[in-house]
Amino acid sequence: MNVVVTENYEEMSVAAANVIAEQLKAKPDSVLGLATGTTPIGLYAELVRACDAGEISFANAQSFNLDEYRGLPGTHDQSYRYFMQDNLFDHVDIDVEKTHVPDGSMEDAQAACDAYEQAITQAGGVDLQLLGLGHNGHIGFNEPCDSFPVTTHCVELTESTIQANSRLFDSADEVPREAYTMGIGTIMKARKILLVVNGSGKAEIVRDVLRGPVVPQVPASILQLHPDVTVVLDKEAAAAL
Ligand code: F6R
Numbered sequence: 001m002n003v004v005v006t007e008n009y010e011e012m013s014v015a016a017a018n019v020i021a022e023q024l025k026a027k028p029d030s031v032l033g034l035a036t037g038t039t040p041i042g043l044y045a046e047l048v049r050a051c052d053a054g055e056i057s058f059a060n061a062q063s064f065n066l067d068e069y070r071g072l073p074g075t076h077d078q079s080y081r082y083f084m085q086d087n088l089f090d091h092v093d094i095d096v097e098k099t100h101v102p103d104g105s106m107e108d109a110q111a112a113c114d115a116y117e118q119a120i121t122q123a124g125g126v127d128l129q130l131l132g133l134g135h136n137g138h139i140g141f142n143e144p145c146d147s148f149p150v151t152t153h154c155v156e157l158t159e160s161t162i163q164a165n166s167r168l169f170d171s172a173d174e175v176p177r178e179a180y181t182m183g184i185g186t187i188m189k190a191r192k193i194l195l196v197v198n199g200s201g202k203a204e205i206v207r208d209v210l211r212g213p214v215v216p217q218v219p220a221s222i223l224q225l226h227p228d229v230t231v232v233l234d235k236e237a238a239a240a241l
Contacts, residue, residue: 001210001224003231005238009198013042016130016196016232020047021056023128023192029060031120033129033187034088035140036065036080039196040132044087051092058094064120066131066140067181068102070109070154078168079104102152102180109154112180117152120186129190133197136160137205137218141181144217150185154178184222193229195220200236207240 006012020043023030034040050056065080074081081101089099100119106112120126131139138144141155149155156178157165166172187193197206209220210231216222223229 001229001231003210003233003238003241005233005235008234009042012196012198012232012234013040014046016040016194017043017046017050019194019230019232020128020130021050024056024058024061027127028057029062030127031123031125032061032063033126033182033190034063034065034084035130035132036067036083037132039198040130041087043130043196047088048091058092061094062098062123063094063100064116064123064126064182065099065101066129066187067179068104069176070104070112070178070180071176073105074101074103104176104180109178109180113152113154116180116182117186120152120182126190128192128194129187131187131193131195131220131223133195133202133205133209133220134161135164135202135205137209137220139184139187139195139220139223141179142184142187142219144219146216148184148216148219148222151183152180152186153183154180184216184219188222188226191228193223193226195223195229195231196233197231197237198234200239202237203240206233206237210241 068080072079102116143158162175166175169175208218214221
């Protein structure tokens, strides 16, 4: 693993955006795996700036997001599709037809997940997967459990994730209880992985993920087994290493 420690959130965002920018320069038709959440907002802003400045282009790229709430249409302002439009897709030259987010409005969970997994395979797999990290070690919506889920699947969210996400809704009652997410196997098939983490609240889980045993109770610990992972931390998130 290549671990990069930066001074603060802004430097972390630029360093992580540079990894994606380099990927696009090396392979303009890259298949990017993308994430939502508060962590990547700064790096998406940096990518928008770089695209505006003509330094990079998404014109030939495709994207697959990690996850989406089940039951929220893409027009809902807390859906991950909406987040991606708002933070990245609406501001860069990507073809929206080539951006993929699991379809939260699909009732049939199995069909939604199978279609998503198949679309990733048909695209040739993910070249670079961006990940944030949950306080409990989750990646995507792969929560701590007794075995690593393999493919895209429907999950029940844990109480801690519902509470963490409730800040974005009017109340915890409004947070959807289920989500569609790439599996750990889907994530591990990406050719490169970029994990981005900031803040002192995640210092201990960062230590467990990078230095602890590889166990499904800490889902992101499996990244230790991936051959090409870059981890970009601010110094607060790196404090327990
Ligand atoms: C988002 C995702 C989640 C987040 C994680 C961290 O698509 O899959 O795993 O990356 O919950 O979220 P933030 O960045 O809000 O702390």
